[in-house]
Amino acid sequence: MTSTDLPLRTAPSRQSEVVVRELRPRQPGRRSRTNLTLGDSALARVLALAALVVMTVIWLLPMAWALLTAFKSETDASDPAHWFWPRHGFTFHGFSSVWQRGDLPLWMLNSLLVSAAVTVITVLVSAMAGYAFSRTRFTGRRALFALTVAAVLVPPQLMIVPWFRQMLTLHLVDTYAAVILPQTVAPVMVFILKKHFDSLPHELQEAARIDGAGHWRIFWSVLLPLSRPMLAAVSIFVFIGAWNNFLWPFVSTSDPALMTLPVGITSVKDAYGIQYAQTMASAVLAAVPLVVVFMFFQRHIVKSVATTGLGGQ
């Protein structure tokens, strides 16, 4: 939003200067004596640590409570007299009954399928468009790019009614295509990738051209390999967004066999009645995939949010 029309060809985006530096804990290193933000005071360290611990406990408490409930029996979960520690011990019953009903694994699979498709299409299509806007010349290029940037402002919530009407017209209601396709239009990703390609040195392209490489070779074999970190960042971002998207999948599917995780898990809320242990067991199971992924790829995910999260500001 800082600048709509960017004719700059070589200047790296301001965003990348500010944010791209990898997130890392400040090294204690050689000057471990003086902390640059806290100073030398031991009291300050203790206070800051205490504040952090308190906040962390507050933030982890809901998840701990969900886990605790999930391992209780239904009677214990709804017993106000023993609200904390279960009288009859812990059980896997909540998990096994949720898993046996069978729809949760199906929704996970749907979510995986939809998110993967959205990610692959979005990233490929946006990278190609970013390349076209950054590295090629054709009539209407500037106008089309300006239109793309303007479209960043359009909230997807505005689109649900016309999208739904459109899916009726195209006879796509209750299909994977209906869930996937509208999510693949990501003007902001085109914008981010265009700025990214702007920041790569031009000499590479010229060298490849002299070697006889065409646009496709330059794009696919020269620029994309160089852009791996950026593509990873954008992909992770798109994937998380698609994985957690609720409104459009909710509007576009009524067939439980096509539901994604966020939609499916809430569709049975009423069916559970007041079976809190089962509800929390399903919540825990539904939460596991991305949280586990986060534990393994924390660095990449953190970096992805830091580079992509500002939307190329």
Added chain:
Amino acid sequence: MSSPQAAPRTGAPSGRRPVPPGLLFALPFLVLFAVFMLWPLGQGLWMSLTDTSLSAHSPGFVGVDNFTEALGDAAMWSSLGHTVWFTLISTVPLVLVALVLALLVHTGLPGQWVWRLAFFAPYLLPVGVVSLLWIWLYQPDLGLYNHLLHILGLEQVAWLSDESVAMWAIALTTLWWTVGFNFLLLLAALQSIPDHLYEAAAIDGAGAWRRLWSITLPQLARIGAVITVLQILASLKVFDQVYLMTKGGPNGSTRPVVEYIYDVGFTGYRLGYASAISYIFFALVLIASAVQYAALRRREK
């Protein structure tokens, strides 16, 4: 001109004018963009001028009737009010708490991995999970929070069924769920502040508070402003957690405008009217963006 490899990027000066390769590269995006963005935007605008319905009758042109009806529709105004109110009470803590968390983690205290996981992990939960979890936390007789209030000797709260509390409860859930995102952005910004600024200040004898006020916060001003803008735009679009936790209740007291659009269009079958309200909502988003854009620009000068 036989192979696309040879096509110069400025377009061939030959007579046949082949499709410029750049356009070919942009084409997949442009097709998706035209089909799933421009077409629906146009169709939405057209529907807003008709009485299109989900039921079978054929739509008729009604001019600006939908818009005049909307302007006199108390339910629409109250839903817009709820959206703006939610935006206010969610944006302020979402930026400030994120800042406090980022400053605390940035001190480099041991356990970085744990802090980041604790604050960011909720962001990775699908909204369905978040809603189920917090409905359970807020449950009046069995939920965790009322038990904790009881232990502290405080009065129990009807979190989601008391009209004066429900919106705050949803804002609290939203804070817990999404603050990690702003937290990471601010942490990244903090880590890109050059060390030499702090070192120079330390040599000048500036204490920790002084460094916070004179170096850290001013250095964060720009990115903080951008994060605030993005947060306002995100909060204006609120729907999911409200719909899932209260269905807009109690008594419609938390229903945001996006839910009103959903209710009118998909429960009330009035797609035309829903489109008109969608465009009014869009106008609100555009006005908010324009105001913020102007403010950011002024700052930068």
